[in-house]
Amino acid sequence: MNFRHDFNEVFGVEVPIAIAVMVIICAIVAFTVIRYRAGRGHEPSKVAKHPVAEPLYVVALVIIALGLSIFVAHVNGQERSGLGKPQLSVKVVGFQWCWSFHYKHTPVTVTGTCLTKSQDPTLMLPVGKNVRINLTSNDVVHEFWVPYFRFKIEAFPHHTNSFDVKVTHPGNWVGRCSVFCGVFHYRMDFRVKAVSAQAFDSWLHTQRAAVRSAA
Amino acid sequence: MTTVPASVSTLPLPRQGIAGWLLTTDHKRIALLILSTALVFFFVFGAMALTMRSQLALPGMSILSPHVYSEFFTMHGSGMIFLAITPFALGLGIYLVPLQIGSPTIAAPRLLLFCFYLYLFGALGMVSGFLTSHGAADAGWFAYVPLSGSEYSPGKGMDLWIAGTFLAGLGQLIIGGSILWTVMRLRTKGMSLMRMPLFTWSMVGTTLMVIASFPALLAAMSMLAVARFQPGVTASNTFNIAYQDVFWFYGHPVVYVMFFPFVGAILDVVATFSGRRNSGYKWTVIALLAFSTGSMAVWGHHMFTTGQIPNDYFSVVSIFLIVPAGLEYFSIISTLVGGRLVYKTPLLFAIAFLPQFFIGGATGVMLASPTLDYMLHDSYFVVAHFHYTLFGGSVFGFFAGFYYWFPKATGRLLDERLGKTHFWLMVIGTNVTFIPMFFSGFFGMPRRVETYPPTAGLTTTNFISSIGAGILGISMIVLALNIAKSLRHGERAGANPWSAFTLEWATSSPPPPLNFSSPPPYVTSPAPLLDLRERAQLAAVESAGGRAQEMVLAPTRAGEEEDNGE
Numbered sequence: 001m002n003f004r005h006d007f008n009e010v011f012g013v014e015v016p017i018a019i020a021v022m023v024i025i026c027a028i029v030a031f032t033v034i035r036y037r038a039g040r041g042h043e044p045s046k047v048a049k050h051p052v053a054e055p056l057y058v059v060a061l062v063i064i065a066l067g068l069s070i071f072v073a074h075v076n077g078q079e080r081s082g083l084g085k086p087q088l089s090v091k092v093v094g095f096q097w098c099w100s101f102h103y104k105h106t107p108v109t110v111t112g113t114c115l116t117k118s119q120d121p122t123l124m125l126p127v128g129k130n131v132r133i134n135l136t137s138n139d140v141v142h143e144f145w146v147p148y149f150r151f152k153i154e155a156f157p158h159h160t161n162s163f164d165v166k167v168t169h170p171g172n173w174v175g176r177c178s179v180f181c182g183v184f185h186y187r188m189d190f191r192v193k194a195v196s197a198q199a200f201d202s203w204l205h206t207q208r209a210a211v212r213s214a215a
Numbered sequence: 216m217t218t219v220p221a222s223v224s225t226l227p228l229p230r231q232g233i234a235g236w237l238l239t240t241d242h243k244r245i246a247l248l249i250l251s252t253a254l255v256f257f258f259v260f261g262a263m264a265l266t267m268r269s270q271l272a273l274p275g276m277s278i279l280s281p282h283v284y285s286e287f288f289t290m291h292g293s294g295m296i297f298l299a300i301t302p303f304a305l306g307l308g309i310y311l312v313p314l315q316i317g318s319p320t321i322a323a324p325r326l327l328l329f330c331f332y333l334y335l336f337g338a339l340g341m342v343s344g345f346l347t348s349h350g351a352a353d354a355g356w357f358a359y360v361p362l363s364g365s366e367y368s369p370g371k372g373m374d375l376w377i378a379g380t381f382l383a384g385l386g387q388l389i390i391g392g393s394i395l396w397t398v399m400r401l402r403t404k405g406m407s408l409m410r411m412p413l414f415t416w417s418m419v420g421t422t423l424m425v426i427a428s429f430p431a432l433l434a435a436m437s438m439l440a441v442a443r444f445q446p447g448v449t450a451s452n453t454f455n456i457a458y459q460d461v462f463w464f465y466g467h468p469v470v471y472v473m474f475f476p477f478v479g480a481i482l483d484v485v486a487t488f489s490g491r492r493n494s495g496y497k498w499t500v501i502a503l504l505a506f507s508t509g510s511m512a513v514w515g516h517h518m519f520t521t522g523q524i525p526n527d528y529f530s531v532v533s534i535f536l537i538v539p540a541g542l543e544y545f546s547i548i549s550t551l552v553g554g555r556l557v558y559k560t561p562l563l564f565a566i567a568f569l570p571q572f573f574i575g576g577a578t579g580v581m582l583a584s585p586t587l588d589y590m591l592h593d594s595y596f597v598v599a600h601f602h603y604t605l606f607g608g609s610v611f612g613f614f615a616g617f618y619y620w621f622p623k624a625t626g627r628l629l630d631e632r633l634g635k636t637h638f639w640l641m642v643i644g645t646n647v648t649f650i651p652m653f654f655s656g657f658f659g660m661p662r663r664v665e666t667y668p669p670t671a672g673l674t675t676t677n678f679i680s681s682i683g684a685g686i687l688g689i690s691m692i693v694l695a696l697n698i699a700k701s702l703r704h705g706e707r708a709g710a711n712p713w714s715a716f717t718l719e720w721a722t723s724s725p726p727p728p729l730n731f732s733s734p735p736p737y738v739t740s741p742a743p744l745l746d747l748r749e750r751a752q753l754a755a756v757e758s759a760g761g762r763a764q765e766m767v768l769a770p771t772r773a774g775e776e777e778d779n780g781e
């Protein structure tokens with residue numbers, strides 16, 4: 001899962017630039033407000049054109065825009081390249097108003113009601129494995145957001161969006177629906193839990209056994 | 216470049232009384248009808264926002280039920296965009312463009328009056344949803360299908376919303392046409408395109424975007440109507456994603472429609488209160504046109520997380536919008552630098568616009584970077600972004616224009632002390648409300664949630680935001696007091712209280728029905744009244760008439776004697 005890495009890479013460039021420009025603008029405005037106040041009794045300037053500065057400034061802006069967009073598109077491409085062949089596939093379905101997680105090639109499906117915190121379903125993931133998530137919806141558009149992953153993507157009915165994640169260490173994070181999907185949108189939370197590959201296998205094994213004994 | 220249609224002189228005398236307003240063909244009255252209706256809606260939908268902020272102040276509160284909360288944010292958002300800020304933008308244009316270009320009238324005034332009624336009845340239709348049994352529309356201002364289809368939103372409120380939005384949008388589309396037509400055909404003598412005031416130029420950009428993009432709103436509403444009669448169509452992903460494309464094809468340009476006229480207002484205001492011509496006029500015009508062209512090509516940046524749009528293309532084009540945006544900043548700031556700044560309320564609003572809108576624009580660039588948008592999309596970060604642009608930017612620009620042109624429209628100045636109180640409360644309120652929202656979003660708060668759990672770590676930022684919203688509420692009360700007081704007791708304005716340079720100040724306040732009782736002066740630059748002043752002084756200094764045409768050598772004490780500033 002390199003969304004986090006890619007996010008930090010771009011954020012770490014754009015935020016400092018934004019702050020620097022903000023400081024420059026505030027400094028110029030503050031200076032102007034004091035220096036050119038009418039109370040000082042000067043005359044307004046008559047110059048309305050800056051034939052050299054203006055084109056230079058346009059060129060500078062174009063260069064900044066060009067640099068920024070190349071950088072952004074580059075990181076974007078790096079993110080889209082994916083993780084190669086998936087070692088596990090999970091089908092995630094959003095519905096009004098909760099989620100279900102189906103592990104491919106197994107009978108295991110985890111779901112819940114999302115009515116209270118304890119009824120939020122948990123998406124179990126093995127650490128260090130490439131996981132392919134296939135996301136869709138049963139009714140309206142939902143959106144699968146795990147803030148810790150720094151990633152979200154919409155779940156459409158009659159359409160599947162896929163993405164790959166690889167969690168690098170164990171953890172337990174909140175996930176939520178982020179596109180408005182009806183009255184209980186605000187509590188359509190789920191959990192993402194990453195455990196070691198062995199723990200994951202034994203969990204999947206117990207789940208399978210549970211499904212079989214129920215049948 | 217000519218001018219007065221012959222029929223003008225044969226126009227019937229204006230009607231009196233209420234009918235004189237409701238059946239008027241005077242562009243100024245139509246504009247005032249639109250602007251005052253929009254101001255009422257601005258207060259109504261603002262009150263809804265305060266209610267929502269009260270609920271979000273602390274975790275787990277339930278002032279509004281989840282259902283009513285959804286109706287409130289839907290009506291707040293769609294109402295502010297369709298019924299308050301867009302009408303502010305177009306209303307300013309209807310009032311000012313004919314005056315600024317020295318025309319006695321606007322093109323197609325009867326049609327324009329009809330548009331006011333389209334807007335009014337569309338607005339009433341949208342709001343009347345509250346009277347139906349299911350309540351008002353509750354699918355958010357972009358009303359994605361299938362959620363807004365009849366299967367998932369069965370109430371009549373949604374139908375009323377669609378019909379109302381269609382009517383209001385249709386009215387605004389035609390208004391755009393009328394303003395652009397006026398600019399193209401009704402300019403006074405000497406007013407070439409490159410001698411138009413920058414506010415008028417900003418309306419050219421605005422109306423071009425209106426004409427190009429508002430049909431997509433009508434198309435989107437038609438798609439919604441289909442989805443409500445035939446919910447089966449939303450079984451096709453193509454229909455659902457096409458709706459998003461069509462909606463945002465309108466939805467992005469409209470955010471610039473809600474922005475341009477206020478930049479235009481600020482450009483005029485900074486020139487006037489700096490006592491000099493706009494710096495970099497030509498580049499500003501180029502920037503406005505490039506901006507409106509570009510705005511048609513970036514709608515997909517609202518859809519990065521659909522997985523069904525070419526992200527690289529939309530990201531690159533969106534980031535390139537910093538070029539025209541940067542040019543506009545250059546023009547505003549370089550007009551201030553070297554000016555003789557008179558700190559009346561309009562200038563204060565214009566100056567606060569600069570850092571505040573920058574925060575909006577810079578976070579816009581972040582959102583236009585897909586890797587960041589994957590985190591920030593549909594979170595409170597986006598809510599903060601667009602409130603910095605729309606509130607910290609556009610609404611501040613609107614108030615700059617409001618304080619600036621109020622005396623023109625009413626003949627009375629607004630009170631400066633109340634104006635400055637309003638201004639400072641608004642600056643504090645805006646930043647206290649919206650800065651914490653960036654953090655709420657970053658900490659994982661989705662937009663359009665009616666509450667959040669106490670364990671989510673969102674309490675502090677939300678509490679601060681709600682306090683800020685309270686301050687904003689108070690600032691609006693000050694504004695209302697100021698309007699009420701000044702309409703009756705305000706200082707008389709006279710024709711040109713600010714010693715401004717453009718033609719709307721060359722006539723009485725308020726202007727007569729046909730705008731100019733004597734023909735406006737021949738226009739020689741974007742600042743015709745300044746030209747006159749400079750020429751008069753030149754003539755006074757040198758008594759030789761021939762050299763008076765050369766403004767380059769104009770002496771420096773222009774406008775001094777009329778200047779009632781400090």
Ligand code: HEM
Nearest residue numbers: 470474516517536576579580582583592593597601604605
């Ligand atoms: C350089 C300038 C700007 C850029 C690059 C920019 C970029 C963006 C992007 C990428 C989004 C989508 C965010 C998301 O949903 O994840 C967005 C949303 C938005 N922007 Fe901007 N923006 C800019 C200026 C403006 C201006 C001038 C306004 C209005 C005055 C504005 C109003 C909005 C609104 C209302 C939304 C939210 C729409 C919604 O999802 O409901 N933006 N902007």
Ligand SMILES: [Cu+2]
Nearest residue numbers: 177179181185
């Ligand atoms: Cu949702």
Ligand SMILES: [Cu+2]
Nearest residue numbers: 467470516517
């Ligand atoms: Cu946009």
